[in-house]
Amino acid sequence: MRALTYHGKHDVRVDTVPDPEIVNPRDAIIEVTSTAICGSDLHLYNGVIPAVMNGDILGHEFMGRVVETGPGSTLKKGQRVVVPFTISCGQCFHCNKQQYSACDNSNPAENQDLTTPLYGRPVSALFGYSHLTGGYPGGQAEYVRVPFSDVGPIVIPEGHDDEKVLFLSDILPTGWMAAENCDIEEGDTVAVWGCGPVGLFAVQSALLMGAHQVIAIDHYPRRLELARQLGAEVIDFTQTHVLEALIEMTGGVGPDAVIDAVGMESHGFAVDNLLDTVKQTVGLGLDRAHVLRECIMACRKGGRVSVPGVYGGFIDKFPLGSFMEKGLQMRTGQTHVQRYSQDLLKRIEADEIDTTFLISHRLPLEEAPTGYANFYSQQNDWTKVVLKPGA
């Protein structure tokens, strides 16, 4: 089959690789009909996530048709499914608590050893990401082996276009959980850093959850315009002092909740960010965390900090004093996708959530490397890329 594979920083290629087969009883094989490039794929593309190997198949946002099932799968051949990016067994302590992205059993034992020194405990597996998270071949391919296929995949009724439901795989539930982690109350202002797909879905979700005001922060005019269309106020950090503006836009209080939808590679020319960039380049201090620091500084006393943005290692200059003295709470984590699947599918069917507005480009899988290059270098216009295998 054809698949998008990693060959080093800014070097991804579509190669011919062996087709997957059923390995474990609960597996299914999916023929991919649509797959997307995620903002977190750019962390891989930029080489800032450890333990990505040459030849790894990337991609964790995908959907398709079931073509083969193991004896323990509950799926049926021909069914259309969206596959969550988190791989979860459904039977461990964490899965029973609906903490699917903390599954004990999906990350192979030898890979768990890789994450323990870095994170203290082994983390669960994800499709098409680092070997820290299992090293499972990803979805930017013609076929994918889906483990625990009786737990993850969401069966989609016929009649919905792929693009309407594809983002149930990651970015929609991720934006939703980001807003849920804000514990929004009546009258709240939520500030969202980053108007990429997750940030934009967080904006929609926060408004649906009853936020009085959502303020979105970015520097790409096109992305700020998308946020404005969804009903957010916007701040362009290249023309406005973000902290001052947030205080003035919230009656001198500060936002009740803040969302870092950027993660470990934040943009901008703040002093801390330049230092972080130097260290990231030479391999020290892995993560560039300007946004997280600004989130904490901006948040009102007793407020909530929600972090859907991806971090992989360590940060310094963490404003712990601000965090402690203001009595903030922080909630984060890879998304517990399976927890939200059915509810969000219903909301899509009821047209409560617009899932297609952010797609800017559709390409055949063969042109995926072009998609990566432009999604990385032209972020104003390339807001979301959907790939079509076999096209």
Added chain:
Amino acid sequence: MTMHSKYRTGSDRNRGAPVSVLALLGLLAAGAGLAYVSVKRTQPYRGDHRPPDSAPGRTSRQHRYGEYAVIGNTVTINKPRAELYAYWRDFANLGQFMENIEAVEVTGPDSATWRISGPAGSTVTVKTRVVDDRPDEQIAWRSVEGSEIDTEGKVMFRDAPGGRGTIVEAIVAYRPPAGEMGRWIAKLFQKEPRVQGRRDLKRFKMLMETGEVATSKNRKAA
């Protein structure tokens, strides 16, 4: 083997006296009997005679216990004790999750012969006898004549709190033989068993909870 029949003091442990490994391990097994008051202090205690803490001996900063090396790991499995005990007690099952086991031959109700793969394609044969078998609680074994390695171990099953299943604790002690063979065995046993032991227990958990052992391989033969 004798387990936890007597307590050793922390200073014994610090001097590395050749105590019985498993007596030391008894410190953890009999943890209920040890209650020490934790005292807040502003700087580390510098005294020579430091009382033992509540942690398992194998997590000590000192890793050797006389002639024996010890590895041990704990895992919580979301299944009842009886089910886990029964699966383990049938030694023929253990190859399902222990990667280094090439073959297990059950030679009697309490005895088995193990062929364990070592470095460079070598194989080590160990014959064991069950020395303490408490249904749903514990299985202890030791090597007998005809084994290439002197080893003993046990696996314990106890209820996890709050209905969270079973805490499974496996401990293996082994004495690397002397000589050239010893060097090689030591290499085999100082790193690999520690890693393998940890992974094997995780694979046991996977198999018991999910019915399969997770792998990212895309093809059976790969």
